[in-house]
Amino acid sequence: MTNYENFLARKAIIDPPTGLDDIPVLPDVLFPFQRDIVRWALKRGRAALFAGTGLGKSLMELSWAQTVNRATGKDVLHLAPLAVSNQMAREADKFGITARVVRSQEDCGAGTNITNYQKLEHFDLSQFGGVILDESSILKSTTGHYRNELIKACKDIPFRLAATATPAPNDFMELGNHAEFLGIMSYTDMLATFFAHDNGDTQKWRLKGHAENDFWKWMASWSVMMRKPSDIGYDDGAYIxxxxxxxxxxxxxxxxxxxxxxxxxxxxxxxxxxxxxxxxxxxxxxxxxxxxxxxxxxxxxxxxxxxxxxxxxxxxxxxxxxxxxxxxxxxxxxxxxxxxxxxxxxxxxxxxxxxxxxxxxxxxxxxxxxxxxxxxxxxxxxxxxxxxxxxxxxxxxxxxxxxxxxxxESDADRMAAAMILHTADISTRNVRGQVRDKPNYDPKQPMKIPSWLGVAA
Missing domain, CATH: 3.40.50.300 (P-loop containing nucleotide triphosphate hydrolases)
Incomplete structure (x- = not known):
């Protein structure tokens, strides 16, 4: 790839999938919407699940990790809040998924290794083929210790999954941190591409009106947003x-x-x-x-x-x-x-x-x-x-x-409704149809070479 082609690739808004082409059989305990989301996330390789509480993010995370391990032979590091690690291990045992709670690299074994964020420094991230951030709202602050450390430590891990129920309850900035962690686009590039300063205040950003549709299309290309299964075209059933x-x-x-x-x-x-x-x-x-x-x-x-x-x-x-x-x-x-x-x-x-x-x-x-x-x-x-x-x-x-x-609470409800409204159709097609998003490029105007270049047409 030439330098110019590399330059164009960096400017592309839609991040291409980098995950698995052939998905192994997933656990039978997954509901249809969970199975399709896991398949989509595995095909993407680097993805975010912005799913409401109780929708089974733990099971989806564990199923994703098990499949990454089986398909690549690489182990997965599953990071969770301090009080959640052992509960995650009990969930894995309940569903017959091999996982263990570990405190350092020496404790790790084949498959999924669960630890808490506070122990991140005790692991060699180069030894893992996949990483999961449970309750990934830990990426919220643009200057936070864990945000910067996680982005730096995980940048070379091919499979990355971030999951949280409450992305950016008051603004869009946390979404940029997720995009940077996943290697989709840097936080600053997201701001430059989709946002503008609000009345000259460099601390306040607003979504550009003409960029709104492109922003949500971009979001839906690497994340799934839902508060209930019907948000992406499934029956709510027991989730009422x-x-x-x-x-x-x-x-x-x-x-x-x-x-x-x-x-x-x-x-x-x-x-x-x-x-x-x-x-x-x-x-x-x-x-x-x-x-x-x-x-x-x-x-x-x-x-x-x-x-x-x-x-x-x-x-x-x-x-x-x-x-x-x-x-x-x-x-x-x-x-x-x-x-x-x-x-x-x-x-x-x-x-x-x-x-x-x-x-x-x-x-x-x-x-x-x-x-x-x-x-x-x-x-x-x-x-x-x-x-x-x-x-x-x-x-x-x-x-x-x-x-x-x-x-x-009112701001969060409005933002969640806006995210789901704009991304539901795209997410439904992506998750249920396994669509691989590609940038729209349909040139109509033929290129003309200026005569002063002295190049024959």
Whole structure:
């Protein structure tokens, strides 16, 4: 390939498939939509699954990894959040897929090796033919440590799969990070190709109006976006979920506030102070809401909240980030040996399957919509047979926090609807028909060589 041909290849918007041409038999346990998505991802080689919680991303990831190993003879490194690795291994065992939890390169064996992101430095990525990012929203920050380390370490791995339920809840930038990790297009090239500065502010970008269709076509060429199977042309069947009721409780603060604190806080410092000053009132209300006859999970924001709740609820068990027994406690709650769990969304809010529990609550809120979304979806997901009740407790001084979360939820719903609306038809054709996207090139105008070049026509 000439230098000019290399230049043109780098400028191509549609990234060609680089995966398998012949797909081996996939596990029988896959639903039709899951099987077709895995086949599509294997043909692509480098792909993203932006699929809602409960749609079986774990099974699809494990099936993809098993097939990559069988087809290439290369092992796969499966990266997951801290609390999810052992659950992923149990899922693999349940479906008869060979996988193991490992702590370093020395622990690795043939097939799929599961570890958490914090142990990435203990592995030689050149030894793997495939890599999976479970809960790949870890790529969110453009300056984040894991984002940069993962892109650098995985750039030469031929098979890459990223899976998350919540891509870019507020803007498009996380999508660019996924594209760069997968080797589709760099983050900066995505911005230059599809986006423009908003009113001269270099920190804010908006999708160019004339580039909107091309952007979504580009997205659908390397990712599948769905919240339910019918989004890409399949029957929802058992994926129709029971009702979700979100109940907001406003607790009148007994603490003494002045000025803005009486009418509601605005700045981050004021919000933190309001949360600390209202711990006792919010915990007391949370205790009064806790049932005595069924499982419950309380999500906290401050250590003081979790400590107070664990002491006030007789059979509650607390999990902190520094808890060496966290994995055992999570298993005990999942299997019914712990009835009330008290923890933080940042610790246990990602990846866990808790359909046996239908009641949860937030005794403390911060501004992270993603944490709230993920925490609620531990319960409200495929396999849940009961209506889910989610309680949100905030002091009367925290109005700005509640309003901000509602705004982000509305933004996320609009963006998800837009992504699915624009990509559904293309994704349906790609996944169900195994279409290989190619750039549109249909020249109509004959090339004319200028006479001054002195070249005969």
């Amino acid at each position: 979920l029971p009702p979700l009721e979100q109940i907001h409780h406003v607790v009148r603060s007994s603490a003494s506030h002045e000025g803005l604190f009486r009418d509601g806080v605005a700045t981050l410092q004021q919000r933190i102070a309001a949360r600390r000053d209202t711990v006792t009132d919010r915990v007391a209300h949370a205790v009064s809401l806790t049932p005595t006859d069924r499982p419950f999970v309380w999500w906290c924001n401050l250590n003081a909240e979790s400590e107070a709740l664990a002491k006030a609820i007789p059979d509650a068990v607390e999990i902190r980030g520094s808890d060496k027994n966290a994995e055992r406690k999570l298993i005990d709650f999942s299997e019914g040996r712990i009835r009330v769990l008290v923890t933080k969304p940042s610790i246990c809010g990602f990846g866990m399957n808790w359909q046996h529990c239908a009641d949860t609550g937030f005794v403390g809120l911060n501004d992270s919509f993603e944490q709230v979304y993920q925490a609620v979806r531990r319960f409200w997901r495929f396999g849940q047979s009961k209506p889910v009740m989610a309680h949100f407790i905030a002091a009367d001084t925290e109005g700005a926090v509640v309003a901000n979360l509602k705004r982000k």
